[in-house]
Amino acid sequence: MREAVDDFAGHLAAVRNRSAHTVRAYVGDVVSLLDHAHRMGCAELPELDLAVLRSWLAKQRTMGAARTSLARRAASARTFSAWAHRAGLLPADVAGALSSPRAHRDLPTVLRADQAAALVEAPGRFAPAVPPSPPAEGPSRPSSPAREGSQSSTPDGKGPQPSSPDGKGSRPSTPTDDGSGPASPGSSDPSPAADGVAEAVLLRDRALLELLYGTGVRISEACGLDVADVDHARRVVRVFGKGGRERAVPYGVPAQRALDEWLRHGRPTLAAPHSRDALLLGARGGRLNPTTARRIVGGYAAATGLPPISPHGLRHSAATHLLEGGADLRAVQELLGHSSLASTQIYTHVSVERLRTAYRQAHPRA
Template sequence: MSRTGVTDETAADQVTRFLDHLTVERGAAANTVSSYRRDLGRYEQYLTSRGIDDLSSVTENDVREFLVDLRRGDPDAGWVPLADSSIARSLVAVRGLHKFAAAEGLVAADVAHAVRPPRPARRLPKSLPVDEVVAILESAGAADHPRALRDRALLELLYSCGARISEATALDVDDIDAETRAVRLSGKGGKERVVPVGGPAVEALEAYLVRGRPALVSRANPALFLNARGGRLSRQSAWQVLSDAAQRAGLDKTVSPHTLRHSFATHLLDGGADVRVVQELLGHASVTTTQVYTLVTVNTMREVYATAHPRAR
């Protein structure tokens, strides 16, 4: 008899009954049952390691600790650390098991129903050092060709004002004010913002507008950046422009338009810009979204401190 007196079945017996229920009564696919069997097999091992021999003895904290073990891994048991997506999948199996056990009267209560998967680790934006950004920009417009001029203007603009790729490709010629060095961007939800543009970007835009765009335009088209047929440049094509420039610059890493946006924000904060100013420039509705970039700069400061300070270690 178990500690609670609900059933004499072991945890292994209860898992087997649940898997049979999935197969026979719910008609679950073989792959689904196999996945549940694998995840619940690990759960059985975990319960055994804690001296728990039936589900009626499991507490909510036991289930939570199981998720911690999945993320941490256990070399002695041959467990490698699992990704958050795999942990979430395992929790689905465990919650299904406990829900079934409670419904069947095998346990007094479902102790897993309130347990949620761990939040995914917050990924820091990837940014490039300034010299790599400059190398990309310079490789984009090496030739005095209409498309090369366009590419240089596009990439200079992306980095100069931190625009999203969709915002840049949606620009019309009238959205650029070279005299005041500003550009009008239409962000998410149709929210417009006017942001400053640096001198090199303005020069690249003027070169493109004078010597590049007239050779590309084939009909009346307000779009700033044009493709070879005279239509508006697509986001996919703009992405390819950056990818090709990064390759020519000799970078052996994946560089996306968002990489330039991340670099724009990180370099501003490294230079002492206020996070709320960067928020406005990026078009973020909340400063919380922008604050993730401060984590990047803090990490950079830690690295510099660790290598430069004589008593850092």
Template sequence: MDQERDQTPGAAEKQAWLRSLELDEHLSAHSLRAYAGDLEGLLEHLHRLGRSRLQEVELADLRSWLANQQTRGMARSTLQRRAAAVRGFFAWLHRGGVIDHDPAQTLRSPRLGRRLPPTLEQATAEEVLRRAIEAVAAEDTPPARRDVALLEVLYACGIRVSELCGLDLGSLDHERRLLRVLGKGDKQRSVPVGGPAWRALLAWLEVRDQLAGPSAGPAVFVGERGARIDQRVVRRIVHRALAVVPGAPDLGPHGLRHAMATHLLEGGADLRSVQELLGHASLATTQIYTHVTNDRLRAAFEQAHPRA
């Protein structure tokens, strides 16, 4: 079966394109696997259509591939990613002279419906953190201090769970109270840390060595077994912290990131600053949070204004 796939027209070009994405664009292993699967499905579709060379591919072939998946109920977000992968692949082939025309240049992605990210009310976020701090006061253990610190940092800084787990002791700028975060595409940014989060972080670092083992290295956050903390452990900690607050939605670390962005905009922060804090490559990605805040304003207006 593998040998048959290797003989599929375009298989060698697919591998070369994925290597270029890995080396030049620094895409994550997860993104590369997704693109590999997308192109594998496309190349098999083209093979069934009788296209023996990539030079023979037309826009109609690509549209039929997307339409076939849409009729099978594929999510629009997946179709959008696959269309983007195809456009990127054929543009790369065209730039490299492998094909003399780019059939995917006008391939449209299916439009996504507006999907607002789930988030926390400010009062709920405060209650989650208050209860976690109370747990430390009741039982002051290294894991309890760590849990408060990571909850505070996730909410205060809005960093991704992967960025939190990747923090090293050298990432902490004590003089300016900043975190140097390594984000997507190996891009580094500096994120300010609020007073409560910084104090919780320092309180955890005081007892970190009681939990850290030899395999922890310079990791800021470590797990119960003494190694660098795993993303799954962080998710469990966040879910557990939210579960003790009545009415809190069941969100993971990304929910705290959403909350941070939403609450900043509600407090008057400008969109460009929020974009830089979150590490978004495009301002369009950050703009989803303006929909959240606008919808909340609309709900408040309709509930409270006498002539709404």
């Protein structure tokens, strides 16, 4: 069975071109399934049947797994079963008839337009309320989360991820760092050099926030950008999203100003030999880590007195404000990089004010 799991992981990565997060999630689910099957007396993979699959899901439910987790694990089981049948490891696709609970989908949390404006303008007015954390070393392009609403790492089965988790393939590796402040926690008399780094970090934070809200890109996509991905003349950023799908996303004048300030006065201060082409850098010169970027967004939200918000919350806010401003749903789908319009339609449930406006304008009894 171990060999089958290894072959399945290779199939997901090499043939289906799934992201590292997706492969990890699928393989973890399959290992759990096969362990449960072994405990039920299935010594060989061909002995796996629908009853074992249902027993496995029932056990997960009794252990407190959420509906979304059960839906994901059922999807993993179906994918594995179909692959094993095609590979001749199973006499039939035993999971073809496996049903799963429909995942509950919460409405996304969004900021009002004035709250979003206050957040992106916070750098320079407030210090981010985040503690320093140790740097993390890793590949240049952070892997894209496998799920959109969440940005959780559950598999969504969407698209390929070629040779690196982010789908951009063969770009050279750049260490990531935590992007925390320039001075050590115990320093009390920062040097002029430290002041320069602190100012550069603020410019970086402003560029990050303007980019996230101005384009609606995912946090992994923002941190994975290179300098060459920004087309200043057309005010467009080239983004490689889930499955390595490339799209061009426009950004506005405020984001352009923030990026120009960062590239002219901030990035040169933080840049190091290992920075290479990364657009957003941490305080130590490595590519900005998505985990740190989430802390930055949450820290400024706390300092500004806003509700708790994540980078994905800014993405939700951008999509909602676009729809409330009259943008076409298909256009918003393209901007967000959704492969299915169903993923974009959730934002129509958030735009209640837009519905009220349309009602007042169109209904004769309004």
